[in-house]
Amino acid sequence: MRAPINVLITQLVLLLVFVSFINAFLPGIPDNYYEEGNTVKIKTRKLSSTHNLAFDFYSMPYCKPKEIKNNVENLGEYLLGDRIHNSVYSVEFKKDVICKRLTSISSCDGKADSCVETECPSQITSDDIKNLKEKIDEDYLAQLVVDQLPFANLQGYTSCGNPPPSKEEILNQEKSTKYYRPDGYPVGCKEKIQSADGTVGFNYYLNNHFTFVLYYHVRKNGKQVIVGAEVYPTSIEHTESSCTGDKPLPDDFDRLVIDDNLKNVQYSYSIIWKESSIAWGSRFDAYVNTEENPDDYRIHWFSIINSLLIVFFLTGMVGMIMLRILRKDINLYNEKDEEDPGDETGWKLVHGDVFRTPKNSTLLALSAGAGMQVLGCLVVSLLLALVGFISPESRGSLPTVILVLFAFMGIINGYTTLRLYKMFQGKSWKTVSLLAALAFPAIPLFLFTFVNFLVWVSVHSTSALPFLSLLEIFGLWLAISVPLVVVGAFFGNRSSEIEVPVKTLQIPRQIPVQPIYMHPVISVLMGGVLPFGSVFIQSYFILSSIWLHQYYYLFGFLFVVFLILVVTSAEISVVFAYFQLCNEDYRWxxxxxxxxxxxxxxxxxxxxxxxFTSLEIDTFMMTVLYFGYCSILCYFFFVLTGAVGFFCSLWFVKTIYGSIKVD
Incomplete structure (x- = not known):
């Protein structure tokens, strides 16, 4: 009884450690209540583009606080390229600001609590002008957040020349139920011009005035919460009389041109508060409902459902065929005269070799164990997302949870690897346990570190992880994952050896010439088609959420597709293993x-x-980042689907050879 009790105690301790780790890495999103006059903090996130890498918000010639404070809350935000900092925007709850210029403030002594010590650029340099034009050419968006809500652009609103909406217009319009750009406002815009001699060029304009519209909801108990945030950027060349005192921006104004004559930029902002009926729990709906055309949105859903039905049909059909064939074969073999073994054909002939230890058996055990670690991580992550623990509103929560879970699932890796290693008659369990702990995670981790280093050295982008955050990831690996893999390997080594139903002969059987469709390369390539087909559509949405900065929230569909992927991977491996054994090839x-x-x-x-078809990436480092991260993703996908197929094939082979009479 001592061993089961020790295992139970170990599991309870790991559960407590895991819960405390999740709480430490993943803060919740409590309801923040405000009263009139309370200071509301607007924070900066980053500059982002679908064409290039992300950069720090203050890499542009913007006004910035005298003391910049880092407000990143979890490791996942760093992985997403976010750098949350305090901003210069002074906001008081339910206090409108008609128009206010941003100026340098050396000290806030004796001033209101919302005062921010500010440093504005005294002069725009030629490097600043070049930087601004490059950011506009590459469609960079400036991201701001308030109370965990990103400031969003409204659909159909152009920022190139339109005056900002008045307070009357805002109060008379309904809050948008979907946002055109939920990830920020454009740095500026450009317009094509043609000179008299036919030369084509561009005029660049900088957005330097921002109208912030903040929505609040009053609960039945009188408590007030922020439920919406919108921004209307405008390019305006300020005059001495514009944006002074209680005067709003004029209806007629010139835009701020970015050229060699630009020496100084005057930034300004307005604040409009509006009450809303949207509840706290629904405030993020407009951010995830970002499809431009509802018909296209429905087409996406129908195509997903159609693909799922096709996969269900194929897997059901293959399952019934396999069931009929195997039932017939097993009955036929068991009814044969035991004294006439010469009549045996097909997969029964290789019963003395089917469990012969394969080449590179240690590598196979390591790969299968690693795949089970990924499987356990994904199952728990998707379940947490399904029950609402992981929400798009909690920025960075998903990558944080996946990282922490992956470290804790190392115990599954160690246990599984050693069980297989023992079945292959391995003797050096300590060496193999260290290989399981170090070799498999090291491959994607060092690839990630290499790509991260290239991005940081080349362009100092926020897409590169800071050094301390990189140390946190290595800490998760070395301090948590490695010990747990060793613990799992210890219990796996103490467990009984996996039993096989038939004995292995000393002399290997000669393998006959195989048909062309069972050639290793052809059969392997054919086997991957159906599992990939089950995730084909979801792959598009996942890639879009990562590289086009869209919010992914279809966790219900993702979980169903994940289950179909597991079933399909298992079934396709079983089918090919059966065909291989029927052709008297025991190297399954x-x-x-x-x-x-x-x-x-x-x-x-x-x-x-x-x-090549959906992205417009035009820089080398962004290409390196994309294919580097995709390689890591495909590496995990490889060991996941491979392990699922292998273990189901192992169960299948044990089952069929345990169901027949063998001399």
Whole structure:
């Protein structure tokens, strides 16, 4: 009884440590209540573009606080390229600001609590002008947040020349139920011009006035919460009389041109508060409902459902065929005269070799154990997302949870690897446990570190993880994952050896010439088609959420697709293992892993197709970042699908050979 009690105590301790780790890495989003006059903090996030890497908000010639404070709350925000800082915008709850210029403030002594010590650029340099034009050419967006809500652009609103909306217009319009750009406002805009001699050029304009519209909701108990944030950027060349005192911006104004004559930029902002009926729990709906055309939105859903039905049909059909064939074969073999073994054909002939230890058995055990670690991480992550623990509103929560879970699932890796290693008659369990702890995670981790280093050294982008955050990831690996892998390996080594139903002969059986469709390369490539087909559509949405800065929230569909992926990977490996054994080829071990694992190759090819057809990336470092991260994703996908296919094939082979009479 001592061993089960020790296992139970270990599991309870790990559960407590995991819960405390999640709480430390993933703060919640409590309701923030405000009273009139309370200071509301607007924060900066980053400058982002779908064409290039992300940069710090204050890398532009903007006014900034005298003391910039880092407000990043979890590791996932760093992974997303976010750098949350305090801003210069002074906001009081339910206090409108008609128009206020931003100026340098050396000290806030004796002033209101909302005062911010500010430093504004005294002069715009030629490098600043070049930087501004490059950011406009690459469609950069400036991201601001308030009370965990991003400031969003309204659909159909142009920022190139339109005057900002008046307070009357805002109060008379309904709050948008969907946002055109939920990830920020454009740095500026450009317009094509043609000179008298036919030369084509561009005029660049900088957005330097921002109208912030903040929505609040009053609950039945009288408490007030912020439920919406919108920004209307405008380019305006301020005059001495514009934006002074209680005067709003004039209806007629010149835009601020970015050229060599630009020496100084005057920034300004307005604040409009508006009551809303939207409740706290629904305040993020407008950010995830960002499809421009509802018909296109429905088409996406119908195509997903159609793909799922096709996959369900194929897997059901293959399952019924396999069930009929196997039932007939097993009954036929068991009814044969035991004294006439010469009549045996097909998969029964290789019963003395089917469990022969494969080549590179240690590598196979390590790969299968790593795949089970990924499987456990994804199952728990998706379940947490389904119950609402992971929300798009909690910025960075998903990558944080995945990282922490992956570290804790190392115990599954160690246990599974050692069980297989013992079945392969391995003797050096300590060496293998260290390999399981160090070798598999090291491959994606060092690739990530290499890409991260290149991005940081080349362009100092926020897409590169800071050094201390990188140390946190290495800490998760070395301080949590490695010990847990060793613990799992210890229990796996103490467990009984996996039993096989038939004995292995000393002399290997000669393998006959195989048909062309059972050639290793052909069968492996064929095996990956169906598993990839089950995730094809969801791959588009996931890639879009990462590289087009869209919010992914279809966790229900994702979980269903994940289950279908697991079933499809298992079934396709079983089918190819059966065909291989029917052709008297007993080398099914690696083939069962690679048949389903090859779907990762198709996923990588699709990510390359997505890069050339859906993205407009025009910089080398962004390309390196994209394919580096996609390679890591496909690596995890490979060991996941390969392990699922391998273990189901192992169960299948044990089952059929345990159901027949063998001398």
């Amino acid at each position: 071990w690696w083939r069962s892993f690679l048949s389903s694992g090859s779907s990762a190759l198709y996923l990588f090819l699709y990510s390359a197709f997505y890069y």
